[in-house]
Amino acid sequence: MTIFDLQKTSPLPSGETEILMGFLLKKEKEFILTHPELAVPKNIYQKYKKLEKERLAGWPIATLIGHKEFYGLNFFINKDVLVPRPETEIMVEEIINIIKNKQNKLILIDLGTGSGAIIISVAHESKKMFPGKYQKNIFRALDISLPALRIAKKNAILNKQAKKIKFLSGNLLEPLINKKDFNDFSNHELIIAANLPYLTPSQVKNSPSIKKEPKIALVAGPDGLKYYRELFKQLKEIKKVFRQDKSFSNRFKKPITLLCEIDPSQTKSIKILTQKYFPSAKLTIKKDLAQKNRLAIIKILD
Ligand SMILES: C[S@@+](CC[C@H](N)C(=O)[O-])C[C@H]1O[C@@H](n2cnc3c(N)ncnc32)[C@H](O)[C@@H]1O
Incomplete structure (x- = not known):
């Protein structure tokens, strides 16, 4: 399973797979976007599927990744x-x-x-x-x-x-x-x-x-x-x-x-x-x- 495979198969709106994968791999969203060939380790894939399920249940993406930018600053969110x-x-x-x-x-x-x-x-x-x-x-x-x-x-x-x-x-x-x-x-x-x-x-x-x-x-x-x-x-x-x-x-x-x-x-x-x-x-x-x-x-x- 690569990032590209995930992007193709995920039911999430465009851009959200990259945010969640960036969060799980501790990389910027841009890195994920420019490395579609990257293999996704099994444990990360499992964590991704859990977050994907929570996102589909309506949890805000900022709550799932634990932070949000506001007025150029970073804020913890839960x-x-x-x-x-x-x-x-x-x-x-x-x-x-x-x-x-x-x-x-x-x-x-x-x-x-x-x-x-x-x-x-x-x-x-x-x-x-x-x-x-x-x-x-x-x-x-x-x-x-x-x-x-x-x-x-x-x-x-x-x-x-x-x-x-x-x-x-x-x-x-x-x-x-x-x-x-x-x-x-x-x-x-x-x-x-x-x-x-x-x-x-x-x-x-x-x-x-x-x-x-x-x-x-x-x-x-x-x-x-x-x-x-x-x-x-x-x-x-x-x-x-x-x-x-x-x-x-x-x-x-x-x-x-x-x-x-x-x-x-x-x-x-x-x-x-x-x-x-x-x-x-x-x-x-x-x-x-x-x-x-x-x-x-x-x-x-x-
Ligand atoms: C719409 S949120 C705004 C949060 C934040 N100021 C923002 O702009 O993102 C409203 C906030 O008011 C708080 N709140 C609700 N009832 C309140 C009350 N009676 N007295 C003081 N705060 C209250 C809630 O706990 C919540 O944090």
């Missing part, structure tokens, strides 16, 4: 985290732009961090581009899933950001809602990057390509907005409480920027939600590379 998507890179670009244009010190929160792709990419890029601001800015990564946080921490070590990013577990912003932690941020402007679950149960049911990814990373109630709705409510409550409490009267006087990745079908609903909770906020919708509405940027001014 069954506990969502595979970071190329469309999420626009969220990273927007945050880098915000950092570039702000003089205030920032606290950057990655809400629903999963593999840590967003915050680690932002931290890595801003260290390169704005070392002075990188020193002053604060980075926090939050997730309700402890297994996901374990992978995010490994990725922070892999990409040399472990000392800069603090990882916290809990429901949405709850890990930060204690006076001590917010105390540290009194002079910082808050930026929240939220790629929370935003799909409906039927969207997940009808998408075979995502059926093996963690449900906790995908489904968000009947209209897919359960977590964004809860987050808006939480944020409004935080602002209200802090405004009433004299010792916190300086908190959040500066604008808050909230970035939410959405499904294109939620454009109107996110506008309505923003209007309901933050009537004077400025909302901008950004498109992804496929020209679909993907990112809501909400600037909360009051």
Whole structure:
């Protein structure tokens, strides 16, 4: 059995045999592509057939080989985290732009961090581009899933950001809602990057390509907005409480920027939600590379 024989007989989509064989033989995909005559050892063939079966059962290729590239960096991936998507890179670009244009010190929160792709990419890029601001800015990564946080921490070590990013577990912003932690941020402007679950149960049911990814990373109630709705409510409550409490009267006087990745079908609903909770906020919708509405940027001014 050669690589060529495998390519000819495998039921996998084009390109995937090469990725799996590259992973098993510890070679680049390009090496596999240019060496079709290579004989495949029996033990490797058996491992390949096992991976092929798992792939056909719907496991993402990144989960099978254990890593994924995102924003030019390498990330460990396992069954506990969502595979970071190329469309999420626009969220990273927007945050880098915000950092570039702000003089205030920032606290950057990655809400629903999963593999840590967003915050680690932002931290890595801003260290390169704005070392002075990188020193002053604060980075926090939050997730309700402890297994996901374990992978995010490994990725922070892999990409040399472990000392800069603090990882916290809990429901949405709850890990930060204690006076001590917010105390540290009194002079910082808050930026929240939220790629929370935003799909409906039927969207997940009808998408075979995502059926093996963690449900906790995908489904968000009947209209897919359960977590964004809860987050808006939480944020409004935080602002209200802090405004009433004299010792916190300086908190959040500066604008808050909230970035939410959405499904294109939620454009109107996110506008309505923003209007309901933050009537004077400025909302901008950004498109992804496929020209679909993907990112809501909400600037909360009051
Ligand atoms: C769509 S994934 C995004 C992962 C990663 N940020 C990315 O862009 O690849 C959503 C993440 O939100 C987390 N999550 C779900 N419900 C949550 C909640 N109530 N509070 C905090 N995180 C939550 C999930 O565990 C998952 O890691």
